[in-house]
Amino acid sequence: MKARLRMTLILLVTLVVHLTVLSRLRVVGVRPDALLLLAVTVGLVGGTDRGAVAGFVSGVLADLFLQSPFGLSALVYSLVGFAVGSVQSAILRSAWWIPVVTALAASTAGTVLYALVAAMVGQPEFVSPRLPVIAVLVGLMNAALAPVAVRLVSWSLRRGGPDRPYAF
Amino acid sequence: MAVYRRPARSRFTLLLLVLTSVTLLTLDYRGSGSGAISLVKDGARDGFAPIQRFSDRLMRPVGNLVGGILHYGDLERENEQLRRENAEFRGDVLRADDAERERQALLDQLDLATPQDIPRVDARVVATSPTNFAFTVEIDKGTSSGLATGMPVVTGTGLVGRVAETSQTRAVVQLLTDKKFSVGVRLATSGDFGVANGQGTLKSLSLDLIDPASPVDKDEVVVTSGLQQSQFPPGIPVGKVEQATTRPGGLQQDITIVPVVDLRRLSFVTVLQWSPG
Numbered sequence: 001m002k003a004r005l006r007m008t009l010i011l012l013v014t015l016v017v018h019l020t021v022l023s024r025l026r027v028v029g030v031r032p033d034a035l036l037l038l039a040v041t042v043g044l045v046g047g048t049d050r051g052a053v054a055g056f057v058s059g060v061l062a063d064l065f066l067q068s069p070f071g072l073s074a075l076v077y078s079l080v081g082f083a084v085g086s087v088q089s090a091i092l093r094s095a096w097w098i099p100v101v102t103a104l105a106a107s108t109a110g111t112v113l114y115a116l117v118a119a120m121v122g123q124p125e126f127v128s129p130r131l132p133v134i135a136v137l138v139g140l141m142n143a144a145l146a147p148v149a150v151r152l153v154s155w156s157l158r159r160g161g162p163d164r165p166y167a168f
Numbered sequence: 169m170a171v172y173r174r175p176a177r178s179r180f181t182l183l184l185l186v187l188t189s190v191t192l193l194t195l196d197y198r199g200s201g202s203g204a205i206s207l208v209k210d211g212a213r214d215g216f217a218p219i220q221r222f223s224d225r226l227m228r229p230v231g232n233l234v235g236g237i238l239h240y241g242d243l244e245r246e247n248e249q250l251r252r253e254n255a256e257f258r259g260d261v262l263r264a265d266d267a268e269r270e271r272q273a274l275l276d277q278l279d280l281a282t283p284q285d286i287p288r289v290d291a292r293v294v295a296t297s298p299t300n301f302a303f304t305v306e307i308d309k310g311t312s313s314g315l316a317t318g319m320p321v322v323t324g325t326g327l328v329g330r331v332a333e334t335s336q337t338r339a340v341v342q343l344l345t346d347k348k349f350s351v352g353v354r355l356a357t358s359g360d361f362g363v364a365n366g367q368g369t370l371k372s373l374s375l376d377l378i379d380p381a382s383p384v385d386k387d388e389v390v391v392t393s394g395l396q397q398s399q400f401p402p403g404i405p406v407g408k409v410e411q412a413t414t415r416p417g418g419l420q421q422d423i424t425i426v427p428v429v430d431l432r433r434l435s436f437v438t439v440l441q442w443s444p445g
Contacts, residue, residue: 016219016223018298019216019220019295019298020219020220020223020224020227020295021223021227023295023296023297023298024227024231024296026296029300029369029370030300031296031297031300033299047178048178048181048182049177049178049181052178052181052185053181053185055185056185056188056189060192062299063192064208064209064212064213065209065212065213065216065298066298066299066302067302067304067332067333067340067342068299068301068302069193069196069197070192070193070195070196070205070209071188071189071190071191071192071193071195071196072189072193074185074188074189074192075186075190075193078182078185078186078189079182079186082178082182085178111300114301115301118301121193121197122197123301125347125348125368126301128347128368130368130369134301138300
């Protein structure tokens with residue numbers, strides 16, 4: 001129960017940080033996506049199940065503040081959380097760079113997937129020549145934030161130690 | 169909680185979540201702005217407003233300090249340029265005053281409405297877009313101040329965008345550079361009508377439907393046309409022509425315009441309480 005409480009706290013903190021501090025952090029107009037990063041990190045530390053659920057919840061939170069169709073982020077983020085979780089179970093090492101590289105790859109892929117699914121549900125303008133730039137920059141910025149995210153998520157999922165202790 | 173999970177169960181969880189998401193998408197689509205989902209969204213936005221205000225108060229000095237240190241040289245240069253421009257504009261204003269008086273007298277005689285007559289609500293920009301796929305800003309006024317979806321948003325310089333979503337105390341403004349934004353415009357010199365479309369970049373809009381034969385000058389001002397059923401009142405400056413080319417055999421000119429308002433540094437905006445008549 002305590003783990004769930006800590007996870008809720010992390011979700012709310014991430015939402016606040018996402019909507020306030022990170023809104024000011026823009027590189028060529030592109031901002032990091034902390035809620036997507038959360039889905040990635042929970043998938044990485046906690047596995048498929050928890051990755052998918054955390055992705056869904058963080059996606060719903062994201063959707064609350066967007067004008068795009070409601071449920072779009074929830075759908076994509078839960079898929080991303082699940083996918084990262086499945087890859088995680090195949091990784092045997094726990095080197096420091098794994099979360100960074102995972103965040104880079106998964107956030108880039110997640111952003112592209114988001115645009116593609118958006119185009120399928122009637123938002124074709126999301127797929128534009130600018131999409132690769134947005135996706136790569138989101139990936140890079142999320143990768144830079146990954147070490148902090150992994151620490152927070154490891155703490156929230158801890159039950160006599162995290163499933164996979166990434167050392168920084 | 170068991171660390172090991174059977175894959176089948178995980179897949180079942182995912183399936184459940186995907187189905188829930190699709191249900192939400194369908195509900196949102198069917199409700200389209202009036203259903204339970206938009207009520208929840210409005211609640212979230214209003215509920216988040218105090219947190220945002222607090223964080224803004226906390227972050228602003230830090231941001232200003234960092235920005236000030238990093239961009240000191242730029243700021244000094246900008247200051248000097250602004251001072252020079254200011255002196256120029258003061259002269260222009262004196263000249264324009266006279267013309268405006270004449271114009272007003274003529275409009276009064278013809279009994280025509282001007283943008284100056286429209287009731288307005290001033291608002292502060294409190295947040296930028298939470299996503300990379302839309303160009304929006306959030307302002308600190310909502311339905312309780314008389315705002316409604318579709319109202320034009322301007323600054324003293326020109327057009328900013330339109331109100332895209334409202335809750336009680338907040339509204340989301342779709343900027344004119346957003347990919348979904350379009351506005352009927354008129355070239356100030358030639359008087360030709362066209363349509364300006366957002367490109368999904370902060371810098372420029374495309375201007376369509378201008379005849380290849382009509383003369384278009386660089387830096388020519390483009391204003392809202394305000395034709396009947398238009399979403400904006402007439403005469404609001406939208407942008408300046410940056411480039412105009414005609415392809416051989418083209419049916420229209422390829423024109424890009426740059427917004428007159430610096431959309432990256434919006435702090436105060438004015439919402440015109442206007443609806444198409």
